[in-house]
Amino acid sequence: PIAFRASSITTTLAATGVRRVLALRVPQLQDRKGVLLAASRTRTLLAPTRSCMADTAAPMKRSSLTIGTHDGTFHCDECLATHILRNTDKYRDARVLRSRDPAKLASCDIVVDVGAEFDASQSKFDHHQRGFTRVFKDGSLGHSIKLSSAGLVYEQFGRDVIGARLGSAASDANVDAVYLHVY
Known part of the structure; x- marks a missing residue:
């Protein structure tokens, strides 16, 4: 609006x-x-x-990339994961496909919060599988937090998003400080 x-x-x-x-x-x-x-x-x-x-307004660029997430009721988890992805250069103009159909999700470039699989190398970011135990760890925080799908996406793409916002390299010490503070 x-x-x-x-x-x-x-x-x-x-x-x-x-x-x-x-x-x-x-x-x-x-x-x-x-x-x-x-x-x-x-x-x-x-x-x-x-x-x-x-x-x-300038027309929105069309991207051939697709972010997949579940259909039905939406939750903050996949909304935040999608927002983080849309703040990356790669997925900025990606369309969002909402489905639970494995065949449709297989056609997506990245899948968040659905599919019962976490594998960053295959761009699959779900935390709903049995035995999922991945946590966000940092010694200075003094605690560990089990990751949601948004947390998994943040862990993978957060430094890039923050670096782009700050105009710094993702490896910059200030980017790392903000990355840890935001989480």
Whole structure:
């Protein structure tokens, strides 16, 4: 959604072809580039039509890569795993396939939170199999945490995502400090 001030609704409706108006109480929201999407408290959010979006925004790149996860009720685990992946250069524009069908999941480039298999070399990040015991360990933390699918993805891609955000190499000491602190 694109955020507008309430006073500009009338002109915006005419200029952009907006079909719906939603008044919501929302916190301040920003997109990946820091563009303000909605300010604090009550603001009017307008949902533009597809043709309007095509006219005002750059078209989304189409990627041939696919992130697979389970269908049905979504959970924070696979949402966070997908978000982390979408913050990597490789999976930024990947589509998401939600299914439990092994044949469909086999066609995905990476699979998270479904499939009962963890194998980073095969891009499979699930924690639901019997006997799964992988934990996030760091001596300075003083504890170990059993990893969810998001944790497995963070363990594999977290330093790259943080490094890209900081403009540093993934091996940089500051990246490592943030990586450990965030987890």
